[in-house]
Amino acid sequence: MNFNEKNIDLETIIRDEVNKYLNQDVSRLNATEQAPKELTQKYEKMPIPKVGRDIYEVLSELNNEVLTYLYRPNHKRAFSFIPGPASRLSWLGDILTTANNIHASNFKNATLPISIERNLINYLADKIGYEVKPSGGVFVSGGSMANLTAVVTARDRKVSLDKLTKTTVYLTSQTHHSGRKALHVAGFPSENIRIIDHNEDFTMNVSHLKETVEKDVKNGYIPALVISTAGTTNTGAVDDFNKIADICEAYNIWQHVDGAYGASHLLSTKGKSLFKGIERSDSVTWDAHKLLFQTYSCAMIIVKDKNNLINSYGEKAEYLDDITSDDDVIDPEMLGIELTRPARAVKLWLTLQVIGEDEFRKRIDYGQELAEYTKDYVESLDDFEIISQPSLSILSFRYYNDSFTDEENDHLNNLAAKKLADSGYGVAYTTTLNNKKVFRMCTINPETTESDIKETIDRLNRYILEEVKEK
Ligand SMILES: Cc1ncc(COP(=O)(O)O)c(C=O)c1O
Structure with a gap:
């Protein structure tokens, strides 16, 4: 066989x-x-054959129908x-990593692909302005997963779970909806999500943020997390990270920057001047499948102190004992939700190295x-x-x-x-x-x-x- x-x-x-x-x-x-209705019906109802079909017939359906609409x-x-x-280079990287069916959970299974992942996380953390040590991060499937990874990390760092009903979080109507999904999954009660006004240019109104935080503290709530954005989905608006950091630092609040789309502009000529104060945040979502021209899916969560990721995700399991790394290197599976995961960093590395x-x-x-x-x-x-x-x-x-x-x-x-x-x-x-x-x-x-x-x-x-x- x-x-x-x-x-x-x-x-x-x-x-x-x-x-x-x-x-x-x-x-x-x-x-x-858009696919015509009859084709939607065809593929939703198509039975799985007991005996397989001719590959050319199936490929013809794939190319002429499934991959057309x-x-x-x-x-x-x-x-x-x-x-x-x-980029086609990203596609090539995808083909090569998929062809090798890389299991990038632990160093011992994929040492060099994970070295490449660490290299890129360090490179991009440096662009944000985080110290290479103790910052860290992990590649994930997309901005939504990166936001979820960050929200859970912030919750674990800032909140004791029995106080979740008294904990408040802050965002605007312009925050990507994956932020609200993440808050829901992380157990933040929806009535504790404060929607902060935005300014005319769609950035967070920091005076309103400050007033709201102060009012919450006065009323016995525990402010835990602000989700700011480096490039909103609707308008590309960039929040004032310095002013938000002033409030976060004063009230012990985690600032997560959703830079899923915008953070790549750190590589542009205007670079850091577009995102003043981003280095004062605690975590950044950064999608390579947006402006780093990678095939889906390829994104990162990067945190100022990777111990916070380990605190949330550093579970151990006896069936992984033989491949778990020593303390000086942390396996990616200890920094995020996924165990089995593709080596997403390799295609980005290939693209960056070549161009x-x-x-x-x-x-x-x-x-x-x-x-x-x-x-x-x-x-x-x-x-x-x-x-x-x-x-x-x-x-x-x-x-x-x-x-x-x-x-x-x-x-x-x-x-x-x-x-x-x-x-x-x-x-x-x-x-x-x-x-x-x-x-x-x-x-x-x-x-x-x-x-x-x-x-x-x-x-x-x-x-x-x-x-x-x-x-
Ligand atoms: C600012 C922002 N955050 C998060 C996301 C979600 O990213 P993904 O679609 O990769 O899950 C998007 C998607 O467009 C976005 O623009």
């Missing part, structure tokens, strides 16, 4: 399939495509999500420049207004005509976003800011050109004007 059950010529098949994708120009395909994050006019485009930090800087800078270009172009059009200024590489804007009601204007923006997606040319979905429907564009793909942006906005404008004419 072996794994090549049907004497399939996998060598040829793998080579052909990889070649096919290497030669594919994603941006010539539709930026997003997708949102394509690598498409140069896919502007709507910050889980971003991936170097300068090229990353150029690519991230370029995204910021494209956001500025987008703003200038939107401002040149009639009846369009910028709602959030370019921040990092995100901005939002909307069509607004004062002869229409708010609902009618919202409808026009929604309709144009839908038509653009349906056309396959590009994707610029809406979000809601200050109760208005707005287009949100994340200009993070190094392959996007100014003319891609211009034509995308022109098409949105055209869809709206066609609808207006019909009214």
Whole structure:
């Protein structure tokens, strides 16, 4: 018995399939495509055969159906999500790590892949401004898992569990919803989650934070955690980490910075000046599958003092005794929730080693420049207004005509976003800011050109004007 059950010529098949994708120009395909209902039915109901089918038949279904109807994050006019485009080097790293089916729980199972993980955590911790010792961290599947890992760590460090009902946490309406999920999983009562006002630029209003913390303390609550953000999902807003740290340090509160999308801008030319005071935080979420151009999934939780991760996750088990490291090196499985985990750091290391930090800087800078270009172009059009200024590489804007009601204007923006997606040319979905429907564009793909942006906005404008004419 072996794994090549049907004497399939996998060598040829793998080579052909990889070649096919290497030669594919994603941006010539539709930026997003919805599967027809009958195919959804087909795959939801497809029985598992008692005797296997011909591989070419199954691959044909995969390529022509399953992998056809997708949102394509690598498409140069896919502007709507910050889980971003991936470098082919990352894909290569994925192939090689998956091909070796690496079990990256403990050093003894994957010594050098884990050395690489430590190397990168140290490198990025240094960019944040944490001391390499005692900072530390672990690669996780995404920003949501990183936020959960941090929230539990903060809870264990700051709260005694019998006081959880008297413990308060602070965030804004702009905090990514994975923060609220994490608080729920960690057992924080929802009535103890304080939603702090945001300023006009969508950053946390620190005066309101201070007042709220003071009021809570007066009322016998124990403030434990502030979730600030380095680049909010909606607008790219960056909180004032120094002012938040002043409050956190005064009241013994953990500051977690959600930098899932934004932290990569630490590698840009503006770098640290965009995130003053971030080094005073206790932990940072950083997603490499956003602006470090990695395939999903690849993210990190980085903490100022890794002993806090060990405190939360450093469980021992007798069946791991033979592979558990001595005290001077900490196995990744002791720093986070996962035991069996892929060696996610390897693909990021491969990409960084091959293209170097300068090229990353150029690519991230370029995204910021494209956001500025987008703003200038939107401002040149009639009846369009910028709602959030370019921040990092995100901005939002909307069509607004004062002869229409708010609902009618919202409808026009929604309709144009839908038509653009349906056309396959590009994707610029809406979000809601200050109760208005707005287009949100994340200009993070190094392959996007100014003319891609211009034509995308022109098409949105055209869809709206066609609808207006019909009214
Ligand atoms: C600021 C922020 N935090 C967390 C997340 C969640 O990350 P993931 O989708 O990798 O779980 C996102 C996703 O866009 C985000 O923008």
